[in-house]
Amino acid sequence: AQKVTQAQTEISVVEKEDVTLDCVYETRDTTYYLFWYKQPPSGELVFLIRRNSFDEQNEISGRYSWNFQKSTSSFNFTITASQVVDSAVYFCAKRNYGQNFVFGPGTRLSVLP
Amino acid sequence: DGGITQSPKYLFRKEGQNVTLSCEQNLNHDAMYWYRQDPGQGLRLIYYSQIVNDFQKGDIAEGYSVSREKKESFPLTVTSAQKNPTAFYLCASTRGGGTDTQYFGPGTRLTVL
Numbered sequence: 001a002q003k004v005t006q007a008q009t010e011i012s013v014v015e016k017e018d019v020t021l022d023c024v025y026e027t028r029d030t031t032y033y034l035f036w037y038k039q040p041p042s043g044e045l046v047f048l049i050r051r052n053s054f055d056e057q058n059e060i061s062g063r064y065s066w067n068f069q070k071s072t073s074s075f076n077f078t079i080t081a082s083q084v085v086d087s088a089v090y091f092c093a094k095r096n097y098g099q100n101f102v103f104g105p106g107t108r109l110s111v112l113p
Numbered sequence: 114d115g116g117i118t119q120s121p122k123y124l125f126r127k128e129g130q131n132v133t134l135s136c137e138q139n140l141n142h143d144a145m146y147w148y149r150q151d152p153g154q155g156l157r158l159i160y161y162s163q164i165v166n167d168f169q170k171g172d173i174a175e176g177y178s179v180s181r182e183k184k185e186s187f188p189l190t191v192t193s194a195q196k197n198p199t200a201f202y203l204c205a206s207t208r209g210g211g212t213d214t215q216y217f218g219p220g221t222r223l224t225v226l
Contacts, residue, residue, distance in 0.1 A: 043201060044218065045203065105155040
């Protein structure tokens with residue numbers, strides 16, 4: 001299966017700092033979909049964003065932004081002015097058309113007050 | 114409110130016992146999935162079902178069984194053949210198309226005593 005890599009196992013920042021979570025994926029396909037999920041301490045994975053491979057526009061949603069670069073096979077996630085409530089494990093995932101999801105190992109973000 | 118429910122939230126089992134984890138969705142989704150998550154690890158696919166009365170093994174199906182008799186229900190049985198069943202189990206669903214987003218339930222934490 002094609003791999004999704006999240007090289008940062010754990011990140012700690014102080015509240016109000018900006019933080020970027022990296023995601024690099026392998027692909028041999030032209031059509032695929034990229035996702036980010038948040039897993040707070042409660043355990044449920046919460047969907048954050050979905051991107052298709054034909055849309056390289058960056059996206060901003062409040063304090064969250066995503067940078068998709070096909071040239072480097074990366075789909076990085078930035079939280080601006082982080083808050084304690086952002087503390088969670090964040091998963092990047094990829095889905096080829098009609099295939100199952102492939103999840104990265106996750107990055108644990110701790111935002112300290 | 115549409116969503117995915119999993120019960121129970123916490124489950125304790127003695128070694129050698131089978132146990133069934135419940136997953137119900139009212140999103141009218143066709144496809145359903147079971148994942149296992151070990152502490153500090155990513156998600157591993159156990160079984161998935163894209164249509165009623167049909168299901169396929171994922172990456173770690175040994176020691177598990179499923180059924181899909183109704184569209185909204187996809188119970189997972191952890192059998193005594195599963196050597197290390199203590200883990201967090203997540204159920205997910207998608208509408209069914211090859212591009213759709215996966216949504217998750219709150220999870221069941223299984224502990225074998």
